[in-house]
Amino acid sequence: MRVGVLTGGGDCPGLNAVIRAVVLKGIETHGWEIYGFRSGWRGAITGEGRWLTRDDVEGILTRGGTILGSSRTNPYTEDGGVEAIKAVLAEKGIDALVAIGGEDTLGVANRLTEEGIKVVGVPKTIDNDLGATDYTFGFDTAVHIATEAIDRLHTTAESHHRALVVEVMGRHAGWIALHSGLAGGASVILVPERPFSVDTVVEWVTRRFEREYAPIIVVAEGALPEGGAEVLQTGEKDAFGHVRLGGVGTWLADEIAGRTGKESRAVVLGHTQRGGTPTAYDRVLATRFGLHAVDAVADGDFGVMVALRGTDIVRAKLAEATAELKTVPPQRYAEAEVFFG
Numbered sequence: 001m002r003v004g005v006l007t008g009g010g011d012c013p014g015l016n017a018v019i020r021a022v023v024l025k026g027i028e029t030h031g032w033e034i035y036g037f038r039s040g041w042r043g044a045i046t047g048e049g050r051w052l053t054r055d056d057v058e059g060i061l062t063r064g065g066t067i068l069g070s071s072r073t074n075p076y077t078e079d080g081g082v083e084a085i086k087a088v089l090a091e092k093g094i095d096a097l098v099a100i101g102g103e104d105t106l107g108v109a110n111r112l113t114e115e116g117i118k119v120v121g122v123p124k125t126i127d128n129d130l131g132a133t134d135y136t137f138g139f140d141t142a143v144h145i146a147t148e149a150i151d152r153l154h155t156t157a158e159s160h161h162r163a164l165v166v167e168v169m170g171r172h173a174g175w176i177a178l179h180s181g182l183a184g185g186a187s188v189i190l191v192p193e194r195p196f197s198v199d200t201v202v203e204w205v206t207r208r209f210e211r212e213y214a215p216i217i218v219v220a221e222g223a224l225p226e227g228g229a230e231v232l233q234t235g236e237k238d239a240f241g242h243v244r245l246g247g248v249g250t251w252l253a254d255e256i257a258g259r260t261g262k263e264s265r266a267v268v269l270g271h272t273q274r275g276g277t278p279t280a281y282d283r284v285l286a287t288r289f290g291l292h293a294v295d296a297v298a299d300g301d302f303g304v305m306v307a308l309r310g311t312d313i314v315r316a317k318l319a320e321a322t323a324e325l326k327t328v329p330p331q332r333y334a335e336a337e338v339f340f341g
Helices: 015-030 041-046 081-092 103-114 139-160 175-183 198-210 248-260 270-274 280-299 330-337
Strands: 002-007 033-037 049-052 096-101 119-123 163-168 188-190 216-220 232-237 243-245 264-268 304-309 312-317
Touching (some): 002 015, 015 033, 015 096, 015 280, 175 188, 188 198
Parallel strands (some): 002 033, 096 119, 119 304, 163 264
Antiparallel strands (some): 232 243
């Protein structure tokens, strides 16, 4: 049997662990040939990639990013993209695909399944916003990176008695902001799920200053002020229709400075959250996902995504997994509100 593997969308720590698991179990347990497509769905369209061997995945477990490269290519917006994928799979004799990605990558995988292509999905997103799975790999590492940054910023904020606004990733879901803000002892946490009042934020910040502590405000890039709109870096959209967010941290820092008279600075963590060595948790989770994806292929169970439920790896229909985003529920945000101000 010949199986293709690809990584699509934004990179994150743990991708290489999945690739390693797919290659080693595919070759050693089943005697399969594994083809690694370059640059996500773009490689599946063009055929660019290489046959992977055991030597190709030696030593990659601890590396961030992906040895296959990634892209935000959408076959359904490329002229003849889907037909090209079918032609490439036929030409190379590839029987099935393991697609590693988030909402967009797995949304494509679901549509391709409906067109007769045999696909198994592996959930990857640092935003942890995919339904049907308790956690996605990459999230734990991103939270650790953000938390360490917040820890470091506490000391410089206290030294200068200034407010620091930390902008983290999170387009529609505020899981990174929630977890890193709680772990880092933030004074305020702002998430996309709950539009915020600038007046209330300023009140919390003022209260913190009055107690002679420097406030740390953690804000997800997709957080919205009441009655406001998303802060965009540009108006351009990617192949999946997403605009590029960024700048809410700087905007909020200026608002706080103007209303309180206190010095306020913004720190945007950006792609730092995507890079570096994956945590032990993400390495183990990603490895288990890869192993179970191979099992699904071996069982002929396609159109599914491997998922974490409790401590077990299960299979969920791709249609179910990509139907709606998993966002921060009100009760989880209410837990964090106890510590605001």
